Amino acid sequence: MEFIRATHINFMGVRRIAYVLSLVLVAISLGSIFFRGLNYGVDFAGGTLLQFRFGREVTTEELRNVLGTFGLAKSVIQRFSPNEVVIRTTKLSQEDQSRLSALLKEQFGSAELLRIEDVGPAVGADLRRMGIIALLVAVGGILAYVAFRFEFRPAVTSILALAHDGLTVLGMISLLQREFTIPILAAILTILGYSINDSIVVMDRVRENLAGRKRSEELEEVVNRSINEVLSRTINTALTTALPVFSLFFLGGKMLQDFALAILAGLAVGTYSSIFVVSALWVDWEKRSPRRR
Numbered sequence: 001m002e003f004i005r006a007t008h009i010n011f012m013g014v015r016r017i018a019y020v021l022s023l024v025l026v027a028i029s030l031g032s033i034f035f036r037g038l039n040y041g042v043d044f045a046g047g048t049l050l051q052f053r054f055g056r057e058v059t060t061e062e063l064r065n066v067l068g069t070f071g072l073a074k075s076v077i078q079r080f081s082p083n084e085v086v087i088r089t090t091k092l093s094q095e096d097q098s099r100l101s102a103l104l105k106e107q108f109g110s111a112e113l114l115r116i117e118d119v120g121p122a123v124g125a126d127l128r129r130m131g132i133i134a135l136l137v138a139v140g141g142i143l144a145y146v147a148f149r150f151e152f153r154p155a156v157t158s159i160l161a162l163a164h165d166g167l168t169v170l171g172m173i174s175l176l177q178r179e180f181t182i183p184i185l186a187a188i189l190t191i192l193g194y195s196i197n198d199s200i201v202v203m204d205r206v207r208e209n210l211a212g213r214k215r216s217e218e219l220e221e222v223v224n225r226s227i228n229e230v231l232s233r234t235i236n237t238a239l240t241t242a243l244p245v246f247s248l249f250f251l252g253g254k255m256l257q258d259f260a261l262a263i264l265a266g267l268a269v270g271t272y273s274s275i276f277v278v279s280a281l282w283v284d285w286e287k288r289s290p291r292r293r
Helices: 012-035 060-069 094-108 121-149 152-175 182-211 219-251 254-276 278-288
Strands: 047-054 076-081 084-089 111-119
Touching: 012 152, 012 219, 012 254, 012 278, 047 094, 060 076, 060 084, 060 094, 094 111, 121 152, 121 182, 152 182, 152 254, 152 278, 182 219, 182 254, 182 278, 219 254, 219 278, 254 278
Parallel strands: none
Antiparallel strands: 047 084, 047 111, 076 084
């Protein structure tokens, strides 16, 4: 990565273009969330949980193929043992539950229904509320930490970058109509942590370089130098994190694909925002309202 370490890219020179790109991404995301909405999974929208024990080992793909003929291909399948699984699906009536049990018995010879649970809309609404609270607590904690670690202005620009990253990933989930489930919420919280870590690395180097700044050196030059100095670390971290997530996406099965997709999108947008959003907003804020140092 010697080439990356030797770069002298003028990131701040294209920050206006980055602003336009970010505004477009956020506008598309908000538009999709408001007009298309989120495709809530069973955890949030309510549904039915069924636990089956089969007479032989049944693979996830075999089960999903059978569920597909019943119109339930997107159901969540959780394996307890080679022949015991839990199926989380949309709300099923008693008649549909009986038909599904009969279909599974027909396909696999034996399918003992061990447990049935209905997740009502009230439970789903409570989970949505707790998810929002978890998100707000995480963002509040990050804001307090960054404000304590640095100053108020870097903390504010970091939170704006987090909002940018979270909305972009949420908008992608909405646009593609992927199911919004507990794992997707966990992915978004993971993305926020990754993004703030990247932002702290960049702003920490900016702070170090500001201490030795020459009188003739502009803020843009200090920030450009700082980003170029940590660029190899930023790219290496993103790539090494993306490699196992790519494995999850292609080899982890359908249950992990949406989670891996959200993480991959978050890695890309988080790396972008730590370079073009956090520091760029801070530069423009400092230039419009300079402070005595």
